[in-house]
Amino acid sequence: MLGTDFNLENLGIYEGICETIVTTCKGWTPNAAPMGIIRRKDKIYVRLYKGSKTYENVLAEKFIVANITYDPMLFALSTFTNLEDSAFEQTVHENHTMYSLKDAQSWVAFECMNTKITSEAMVAELVPIHARLNKCRVKAPNRGFYGVIEACIHATRYQLTGDEKYLKLIKAYGDIVEKCGGDAEKNALKKVYEFL
Amino acid sequence: MLGTDFNLENLGIYEGICETIVTTCKGWTPNAAPMGIIRRKDKIYVRLYKGSKTYENVLAEKFIVANITYDPMLFALSTFTNLEDSAFEQTVHENHTMYSLKDAQSWVAFECMNTKITSEAMVAELVPIHARLNKCRVKAPNRGFYGVIEACIHATRYQLTGDEKYLKLIKAYGDIVEKCGGDAEKNALKKVYEFL
Numbered sequence: 263m264l265g266t267d268f269n270l271e272n273l274g275i276y277e278g279i280c281e282t283i284v285t286t287c288k289g290w291t292p293n294a295a296p297m298g299i300i301r302r303k304d305k306i307y308v309r310l311y312k313g314s315k316t317y318e319n320v321l322a323e324k325f326i327v328a329n330i331t332y333d334p335m336l337f338a339l340s341t342f343t344n345l346e347d348s349a350f351e352q353t354v355h356e357n358h359t360m361y362s363l364k365d366a367q368s369w370v371a372f373e374c375m376n377t378k379i380t381s382e383a384m385v386a387e388l389v390p391i392h393a394r395l396n397k398c399r400v401k402a403p404n405r406g407f408y409g410v411i412e413a414c415i416h417a418t419r420y421q422l423t424g425d426e427k428y429l430k431l432i433k434a435y436g437d438i439v440e441k442c443g444g445d446a447e448k449n450a451l452k453k454v455y456e457f458l
Numbered sequence: 459m460l461g462t463d464f465n466l467e468n469l470g471i472y473e474g475i476c477e478t479i480v481t482t483c484k485g486w487t488p489n490a491a492p493m494g495i496i497r498r499k500d501k502i503y504v505r506l507y508k509g510s511k512t513y514e515n516v517l518a519e520k521f522i523v524a525n526i527t528y529d530p531m532l533f534a535l536s537t538f539t540n541l542e543d544s545a546f547e548q549t550v551h552e553n554h555t556m557y558s559l560k561d562a563q564s565w566v567a568f569e570c571m572n573t574k575i576t577s578e579a580m581v582a583e584l585v586p587i588h589a590r591l592n593k594c595r596v597k598a599p600n601r602g603f604y605g606v607i608e609a610c611i612h613a614t615r616y617q618l619t620g621d622e623k624y625l626k627l628i629k630a631y632g633d634i635v636e637k638c639g640g641d642a643e644k645n646a647l648k649k650v651y652e653f654l
Contacts (some may be wrong), residue, residue, distance in 0.1 A: 278602050279602070279638040281598060281599040281600065330599075395596065398595065398596050402470045402471060404472065404476065405473065405607065406474050406475070411500050412601070445476045446499075447474060
């Protein structure tokens with residue numbers, strides 16, 4: 263159930279899968295990674311695959327922050343590497359030290375409850391405990407932005423499997439980025455290609 | 459060149475192709491259709507294909523309004539049919555009667571200059587003359603929303619050519635909508651399938 267104090271729509275969390283950048287920490291080291299936060303009616307949850315830093319941190323701390331941003335470079339960088347320390351900011355709330363992204367439009371901090379662990383993944387229910395609305399920006403939908411997100415997803419799959427079909431998909435989405443993106447999207451795509 | 463009074467970023471018009479819903483009118487009948495507004499540095503333009511209502515209206519009135527929205531149903535409906543009159547609102551500014559979408563987060567009205575007409579299309583430079591910022595909403599990126607936009611684009615191509623490859627693409631994007639979308643995106647996808 264949602265915390266009664268949180269209007270998740272106002273914070274940007276709508277039904278379906280929200281493509282966020284999740285920040286976690288273990289000790290004093292923050293980590294960022296793109297992650298889908300799943301909202302179905304009043305239930306929010308996340309599925310984390312074994313082997314990732316996020317998985318390890320959530321297992322230890324039972325806590326994540328979901329950051330909402332339309333900055334394609336943040337998606338590209340955090341897919342392949344950690345962000346620089348200067349990208350994060352720290353908030354302390356009721357004994358929780360939480361790291362979020364400075365440039366997020368908004369973020370929601372969740373406690374992870376009822377975690378279920380299978381051989382491949384962990385599913386955790388998310389209960390919001392703190393949030394911030396930093397700044398709201400109107401931005402027309404850009405197919406190039408979404409092309410960067412798809413390219414990042416397929417790049418992750420390529421790195422996990424080595425299957426070349428993913429390279430073709432990255433190229434197809436790269437073409438959409440080149441056609442429809444602005445400089446921000448094109449630079450993010452370059453970064454994806456650099457990491458492959 | 460941009461009008462000096464307009465900060466187009468604040469209104470949501472960034473570099474690249476902005477996926478907007480363009481409203482035009484001829485006489486007193488407003489029309490809405492999804493359209494990419496192209497911004498490269500300080501130049502904004504639009505390419506309109508012959509045979510569309512938008513083309514006809516721009517040819518007559520040399521005027522368009524670009525509406526920014528993340529409502530997937532507005533994209534689905536305006537791809538295939540006109541919106542109901544109640545979806546529009548009217549503004550009069552310096553002798554121009556302009557129609558915009560009530561539910562747009564923002565809209566920018568442009569005069570169409572230096573129109574170039576080829577056998578297939580018209581390219582017009584856009585000069586902003588009026589704008590409104592209605593409401594700003596934070597919403598996490600949703601792959602299902604973009605899936606609806608892609609499905610609408612391929613549906614238009616399918617209707618123009620009858621080429622069945624577009625049906626396969628619509629189905630592929632439909633799968634993303636079913637997986638990642640909320641009810642808004644799923645209902646919009648149903649509407650796309652109804653019109654095919």
